Amino acid sequence: MEPNVSAVQTERALGSGGVRPRERTFVRGKGALLWDESDRRFIDCSAAHGTASLGHAHPALTRAIERQAGRLIAATAAFANDQRSAYMSELSSALPEGFERLFLCNSGTESVEAALKFARLATGRTSVVACVRGFHGRTMGALSATHERRYREPFAPLVPGFTHVPYDRIDKLDAAVTGETAAVVLEPVQGEGGVRPASAEYLQAAERICRERGAMFVADEVQTGFGRTGRMFAVERHGVTPDLLCMAKGIASGFPMGAVALGGRVGEIPAGAHGSTFGGNPLACAAARATLTTLLEQRLPERSEALGTWFRDRLSAIESSRVRAVRGVGLMNAIELKERSRPFLDALEERGVIALAAGPNVMRFLPPLVVLREELEEVLCAVSEVLA
Numbered sequence: 001m002e003p004n005v006s007a008v009q010t011e012r013a014l015g016s017g018g019v020r021p022r023e024r025t026f027v028r029g030k031g032a033l034l035w036d037e038s039d040r041r042f043i044d045c046s047a048a049h050g051t052a053s054l055g056h057a058h059p060a061l062t063r064a065i066e067r068q069a070g071r072l073i074a075a076t077a078a079f080a081n082d083q084r085s086a087y088m089s090e091l092s093s094a095l096p097e098g099f100e101r102l103f104l105c106n107s108g109t110e111s112v113e114a115a116l117k118f119a120r121l122a123t124g125r126t127s128v129v130a131c132v133r134g135f136h137g138r139t140m141g142a143l144s145a146t147h148e149r150r151y152r153e154p155f156a157p158l159v160p161g162f163t164h165v166p167y168d169r170i171d172k173l174d175a176a177v178t179g180e181t182a183a184v185v186l187e188p189v190q191g192e193g194g195v196r197p198a199s200a201e202y203l204q205a206a207e208r209i210c211r212e213r214g215a216m217f218v219a220d221e222v223q224t225g226f227g228r229t230g231r232m233f234a235v236e237r238h239g240v241t242p243d244l245l246c247m248a249k250g251i252a253s254g255f256p257m258g259a260v261a262l263g264g265r266v267g268e269i270p271a272g273a274h275g276s277t278f279g280g281n282p283l284a285c286a287a288a289r290a291t292l293t294t295l296l297e298q299r300l301p302e303r304s305e306a307l308g309t310w311f312r313d314r315l316s317a318i319e320s321s322r323v324r325a326v327r328g329v330g331l332m333n334a335i336e337l338k339e340r341s342r343p344f345l346d347a348l349e350e351r352g353v354i355a356l357a358a359g360p361n362v363m364r365f366l367p368p369l370v371v372l373r374e375e376l377e378e379v380l381c382a383v384s385e386v387l388a
């Protein structure tokens, strides 16, 4: 490689083009802070797309990964492993009641893919009801559940049998789920679709409708899980129990990992029917164990609830004619604007704050759960400035 070529130029030249990196190179992080190559500091309100739940370079995570890297990295599910079995027990205890088994994988889309396959096995049916503005990943099955046209259209035809109904509308869901439906797939709070929390009544109705008609209720908690919404899992707020619960993003604080929890109605998965070479590898399990232990010991879901409520109230208090709505739960928050959000996200970056889009008009804030109140004060200042 030539010397004076920047990382951005290299990634733009050699990357597939599917994702084009922005004009900045991050080289290190600590807590909710990131530093670029010219040593400029940023507050990371993206948490690397909601993954870095413990923040960057958390000592418990770093130590766990270092220690396990020196013991055993590669081990498939063909044999048991001490880290994997310990994590399976610990995750089972942290899940809401009603889950009996776990499938470990490496990403969000893989967890959704597995849940769709398990729902087919459990029901012998193939139709799936998903939601308008829902996002579930980009492999062919998960993409079929994703709603965004821009992601789907280039890859048609997708998996047959998927329909999308308006989110948070009980009547529409009730009309769409039939005796042919294998699964209802939805996010308890839509993330990519604009940070839209579903009502308690809707999630409870989804559970009831699925039970009545013999369909599997799949809650995609890839973005909402592990404390993001002020509970360990978002479904806990409303006392609903899905049949399949998809997890990834914050599960191991940025280390690639995914999981599905299977409820009693799913039944047996035949031996050999589904698997993953890397799924549940000891290094990922060590990272996920350190993450879960820290979340519980430091009561980070409770912190997410308290700090998130305070942050959202302060966002709502910002006076700007550009704002249409402020929405969120816990530390998953957004401002919907009356205009496109990209210029405002760029302006925030200029002021040292990294935030995310969630659809064309939304600015989304997913800071690490360890973010300091003073850091969020700085974020609020920057947001008021750019919206003025």
Ligand SMILES: *Cc1c(COP(=O)(O)O)cnc(C)c1O
Binding pocket: 107, 108, 109, 110, 112, 135, 136, 137, 138, 187, 191, 192, 220, 221, 222, 223, 248, 249
């Ligand atoms: C990000 C996301 C996914 C996809 O996760 P990947 O790890 O990118 O495959 C699926 N569902 C939801 C709700 C997500 O937010």
